[in-house]
Structures are given as structure tokens and as C-alpha cells.
Amino acid sequence: MVQTEAQYRQVIELCKEVFQKKNKDYGTAWRILRLPSITDQIFIKAQRIRTLQERGTQRVQEGVVPEFMGIINYCVMALIQLELADSDEMELPAERLTDLYDRQMGRVMELLFAKNHDYGEAWRDMRVSSMTDIILMKLLRTKQIEDNEGKTLISEGVDANYMDMINYAVFCLIKLGIVDSSVPA
Known part of the structure; x- marks a missing residue:
């Protein structure tokens, strides 16, 4: 678990850095987006990852790593929304936006640690392609909940799905080796 926490934090710091740089470039123009529009943005990224995984080739040079990072950051945007x-x-001041980002990621990390404890780090034995499919499934669930105006009979709400998508995307980035794997266990 120590290794997972350290690697998780490394991934989140990389994503947060991208988020902050994009905020400097664009501000919080994304605040105009309704939740279903953010969900669709996440869907586009996840679908591109799956397409690249299946085809093994790409025409746009940006690979799957920035797409997984984009999934994380769009999910954080959705949670902030x-x-x-x-x-x-x-327009949100940069300091406030950083606080909102950190607060949402704190919630997501709490969920990760609880689930990771109960599931015994099963994600480490999963394929990145399987986790991509799970992200897509969570997106379809989220779209259905949105189409039902947020009402569910027994299921968790959209926020739980966004948090799960973040965690699966972080796991994918860890498995893809974007962080220091020599962190002691």
C-alpha cells in the first residue's frame, strides 16, 4: 500500500500540473459546460484510448498517457461542477481552483484507499485494456444516470462513477510506467 500511495500521489501531481498550466492558458472556460458535456469529453478520451489499443496505430501523435491524464482532469472538473x-x-481564481482540485482528489484518494484495502490491490493484476473498458462502462452508467435526471433506484450517483474513473485512470498510468516504480513497498 505504501508503494501504491506514493505512485498514486506522483500521478496526481503530474495531472495537477497539467491542469494548472491549462488553467493559465484557458482560465476556467470549462465552467460553461454542463455535466453531460463533461461526461462526453471523458467518453471521447476513453474511446480514443480503446481505439488505439485495438488498432495498435495512431495518426495523431498524442498517445494514451495524455488521454488518461485528461480523463482524470475532466473527472475532477465534473466533481468541481x-x-x-x-x-x-x-472564472475561478487559481488559488481557489487549486483548493477545489485538492479537495476533490482528497475525496477520491480516500475512496481508493478504502477499496484498495478491501480488494487487495487486485488492479495490479489487471490489464490496462480491461481498465479502459471499465472506464467506458462507468461512462455509459453515468450517461444513463444523467439521462434519468440523476435519479437512481439502488445505484450510486454520478460522483461515485467519476471517482472510480479517476482511480482506474491512475492505475492505468501507474501500469504504463509514468511514475517511479522503485518506490519501496
Whole structure:
């Protein structure tokens, strides 16, 4: 678990760095997006990853790593949108945005540690392609919940699906070797 936590934090720091740089370039223009639009953005990224995995070739040079990072950051945007649902504030100051990002990732990490404890790090024996499929399944579930106006009979809400997608995308990035694998276990 020590290794997982260290690797997880490394991945999140890389994603947060991209998030902050894009915020400097674009501001929080994404605040205009409704939740289903963010879900569709995540879907596009996950579908491209699956297509690249199946075809083994690509025409656009950006590979799967930036796409998984994009999934993480769009899911964080969705969680922030849920938190700020009653706010019309479009432009968020960088410091506040960083606090919101950190708060959402704190929630996601708590979920990870709880599930990782119960599942015994089963993700380490999973294929990246399987986790991609799970992300796509979670997206389809999220779209169905959104189409049902957020109402569920027995299932968790969209926030739980966004958090699970973040965790699977982090696992994929760890398995793809973007972080230091020599962190002591």
C-alpha cells in the first residue's frame, strides 16, 4: 500500500500540473459546460484510448498517457461542477481552483484507499485494456444516470462513477510506467 500511495500521489501531481498550466492558458472556460458535456469529453478520451489499443496505430501523435491524464482532469472538473452546482461564478481564481482540485482528489484518494484495502490491490493484476473498458462502462452508467435526471433506484450517483474513473485512470498510468516504480513497498 505504501508503494501504491506514493505512485498514486506522483500521478496526481503530474495531472495537477497539467491542469494548472491549462488553467493559465484557458482560465476556467470549462465552467460553461454542463455535466453531460463533461461526461462526453471523458467518453471521447476513453474511446480514443480503446481505439488505439485495438488498432495498435495512431495518426495523431498524442498517445494514451495524455488521454488518461485528461480523463482524470475532466473527472475532477465534473466533481468541481457538482460541488459548485449552485454557483454562476465562471472564472475561478487559481488559488481557489487549486483548493477545489485538492479537495476533490482528497475525496477520491480516500475512496481508493478504502477499496484498495478491501480488494487487495487486485488492479495490479489487471490489464490496462480491461481498465479502459471499465472506464467506458462507468461512462455509459453515468450517461444513463444523467439521462434519468440523476435519479437512481439502488445505484450510486454520478460522483461515485467519476471517482472510480479517476482511480482506474491512475492505475492505468501507474501500469504504463509514468511514475517511479522503485518506490519501496
